[in-house]
Amino acid sequence: xxxxxxxxxxxxxxxxxxxxxxxxxxxxxxxxxxxxxxxxxxxxxxxxxxxxxxxxxxxxxxxxxxxxxxxxxxxxxxxxxxxxxxxxxxxxxxxxxxxxxxxxxxxxxxxxxxxxxxxxxxxxxxxxxxxxxxxxxxxxxxxxxxxxxxxxxxxxxxxxx
Amino acid sequence: xxxxxxxxxxxxxxxxxxxxxxxxxxxxxxxxxxxxxxxxxxxxxxxxxxxxxxxxxxxxxxxxxxxxxxxxxxxxxxxxxxxxxxxxxxxxxxxxxxxxxxxxxxxxxxxxxxxxxxxxxxxxxxxxxxxxxxxxxxxxxxxxxxxxxxxxxxxxxxxxxxxxxxxxxxxxxxxxxxxxxxxxxxxxxxxxxxxxxxxxxxxxxxxxxxxxxxxxxxxxxxxxxxxxxxxxxxxxxxxxxxxxxxxxxxxxxxxxxxxxxxxxxxxxxxxxxxxxxxxxxxxxxxxxxxxxxxxxxxxxxxxxxxxxxxxxxxxxxxxxxxxxxxxxxxxxxxxxxxxxxxxxxxxx
Numbered sequence: 001x002x003x004x005x006x007x008x009x010x011x012x013x014x015x016x017x018x019x020x021x022x023x024x025x026x027x028x029x030x031x032x033x034x035x036x037x038x039x040x041x042x043x044x045x046x047x048x049x050x051x052x053x054x055x056x057x058x059x060x061x062x063x064x065x066x067x068x069x070x071x072x073x074x075x076x077x078x079x080x081x082x083x084x085x086x087x088x089x090x091x092x093x094x095x096x097x098x099x100x101x102x103x104x105x106x107x108x109x110x111x112x113x114x115x116x117x118x119x120x121x122x123x124x125x126x127x128x129x130x131x132x133x134x135x136x137x138x139x140x141x142x143x144x145x146x147x148x149x150x151x152x153x154x155x156x157x158x159x160x161x
Numbered sequence: 162x163x164x165x166x167x168x169x170x171x172x173x174x175x176x177x178x179x180x181x182x183x184x185x186x187x188x189x190x191x192x193x194x195x196x197x198x199x200x201x202x203x204x205x206x207x208x209x210x211x212x213x214x215x216x217x218x219x220x221x222x223x224x225x226x227x228x229x230x231x232x233x234x235x236x237x238x239x240x241x242x243x244x245x246x247x248x249x250x251x252x253x254x255x256x257x258x259x260x261x262x263x264x265x266x267x268x269x270x271x272x273x274x275x276x277x278x279x280x281x282x283x284x285x286x287x288x289x290x291x292x293x294x295x296x297x298x299x300x301x302x303x304x305x306x307x308x309x310x311x312x313x314x315x316x317x318x319x320x321x322x323x324x325x326x327x328x329x330x331x332x333x334x335x336x337x338x339x340x341x342x343x344x345x346x347x348x349x350x351x352x353x354x355x356x357x358x359x360x361x362x363x364x365x366x367x368x369x370x371x372x373x374x375x376x377x378x379x380x381x382x383x384x385x386x387x388x389x390x391x392x393x394x395x396x397x398x399x400x401x402x403x404x405x406x407x408x409x410x411x412x413x414x415x416x417x418x419x420x421x422x423x424x425x426x427x428x429x430x431x432x433x434x435x436x437x438x439x440x441x442x443x444x445x446x447x448x449x450x451x452x453x454x455x456x457x458x459x460x461x462x463x464x465x466x467x468x469x470x471x472x473x474x475x476x477x478x479x480x481x482x483x484x485x486x487x488x489x490x491x492x493x494x495x496x497x498x499x500x501x502x503x504x505x506x507x508x509x
Contacts (some may be wrong), residue, residue, distance in 0.1 A: 033167065
């Protein structure tokens, strides 16, 4: 078994935070995990990608050609990830969530946590992670940061869609 | 089984340097090795025996390493890309003075600033970047466990044989986060070498008045290097399900591309291709005899690398048979398993 995940957004949107939490969830479930960020010289404004693989066997190479699952958080990211999409790639596209984001008044700074919830639900349904693990790791990483209460609620909004 | 942890490549490297007995790091931040510097700084805040200086550039960092080594400190540096270019001045001094200079190099795309993440384009620079004869030890790891073990070896070789020693890795391995376990076998550290005894005077030279004097010094160094080579040369032959006698095709790759090629061998085995992988772990000294022994029986050689032919040239330079060589040459870009499989299958 090998499942390949590509997370994509603009630099500064928090793609790497989602990647860290998700990949740690795989690790605590005793899967072999490989996670690698990919970005250019520009730390903001460019596209920020994260290639994650989860498997029951040791993973040697951190990149992959085609993703099984793709999260898109910006238009720019869509363009940049075209080469990694196949007919079988399951895609979560931010464009399809605009109404929910507006209805729930989700701020720009919490957008990645909303999508962490959406991604977590997708992966829980695939039996690759457990929701409690996500929350424990999410809390460990972000509870001391500002907007924690807001982030907690936003995560639930994303997870319960 | 030792504890499994979820670590980045740069965290593994910092741990390996501490376990190797390194006391001091000099460096200048550059992606993808910045986190080695910041990781070492964090450790030095917790352990007063570890020291660190961020210098004004890589030239200063390199010469600070030379100075600290001569003063009896186990010192090292880490750099990448254009930083590796600047580091050549100090590395060349270390070549000349036979200093146990340890450098961790994280290859990125070039020339110049290129890209910040990944490449295999610093092979030539690591081996032959100085104005000398390329008498440097260069080791190329393919995964995190090997990265740890080879870093320990790099320190030990530097101090045992007194040649500058380089761990040549890349941004993919440094930035990748994977499960990691320490090796089960304990690695002993080579004793720290006091290059200059305080009670005595010693002139360690890097400049010569007489041309012939320099030549005889270099000949002696070359002889020492060749003698050492027999002891440290390292490689992997991965056969998959095949036996050595039935191999027809050989893939040659180093570093992380070597890891990819291993998966390609497994895939090709499923399709009944009699193919194996030869992975040089010591790029310098190159495992020449071992490659030639294997290559005699081979019909096709495929060199796969993330450069336009730096490994290919090294292979050609060492190969004594005229086996046909083709390959995948992708500077600054990774090589996928499927590409290697297609290359071998499409070969007529």
